[in-house]
Amino acid sequence: MGIVVIGAAFVDIKGFPKDMYIPDGRNVGRIEYVHGGVARNVVEDIANVELRPTYVGIVDDTPMGAAVVQKLRNHKVNVDYVLTCPDGMGTWLAVFDNNGDVAGSISKRPDMLPLVGLLEEKGDEIFASADSAVLEVDLDKEIVKKVIELAQRHHTRLIALVSNMSIAAKRRDFLQKFDCFICNRQEAGMFFADGFEGETPEELCDLLSEKLMRANIRSMVVTLGADGSVYADNQGLKGVCPARDVHVKDTTGAGDAFCAGVAIGLTYGKDLSQAAAIGSALAASVITSSENVCPRFLPQELGLE
Helix, strand or coil, X not given: CCEEXXXXXXXXXXXXXXXXXXXXXXXXXXXXXXXXXHHHHHHHHHHCCXXXXXXXXXXXXXXXXXXXXXXXXXXXXXXXXXXXXCCCCXXXXXXXXXXXXXXXXXXXXCCCCHHHHHHHHHHHHHHCCCCEEEEECCCCHHHHHHHHHHHHHHCCEEEEECCCHHHHCCCHHHHCCCCEEEEEHHHHHXXXXXXXXXXXXXXXXXXXXXXXXXXXXXEEEEECHHHCEEEEECXXXXXXXXXXXXXXXXXXXXXXXXXXXXXXXXXXXXXXXXXXXHHHHHHHHHHCCCCCCCCCXXXXXXXXX
């Protein structure tokens, strides 16, 4: 099965307090530089399940950019379609509290428009062997349109991820063409202009199912943190997937690992319930460490043939 992941690479600068975190004080601790970005994380997570995904993205012309490409190559990711351009990577600066949650962050987005030319030139080559394409749907409209065109031409399943819901919320017409949209509870609330707060997972599941039918969105999986996730499609299928009970060290990358698991499951013919369970397994493996991605899994551990 072929999976192509399209989106931005980031460098994550993460600060962890040594003692109790004081929001308006000076906190002594440690700082880590980690390769990040939703799409970059997702493609490495997929590769760590012993699959061989393709990454379509951009890195900058610095040693850090070269290191991002080399790490992906080491994980058996196909990086033949990664461009090197000035200002090609984003930066995410985040400070974590003592619970491993983000206390505050600032991000700088990269210029992704060079991907339009790449997709025009080599898109058919990329999609010819792709069973699924995973896309950050908040990328430039020109990129999203081209990916949808290629996916329709090659009968490729489309899975949408999001890094900036304020942009993605304006792409409802695009999202109607995706097979599945994966986001968190807050993002789903922004997308549907509904708080999505206060409901139990079961209540939220019913609400999501109703809204998908009205919006003509094919299916969604919404993560709820410690409450697991809910899933639904516009044909009435819906359900709740509980989270795994593990000790939380750092939540960064857990959502991306969940997305990778869902994408893997759907690509391998699993239903939404089974795909969400795979996502939960990968997410649980991430939050127990300070790494942004999951450790190595054998496909059979996740029920993949």
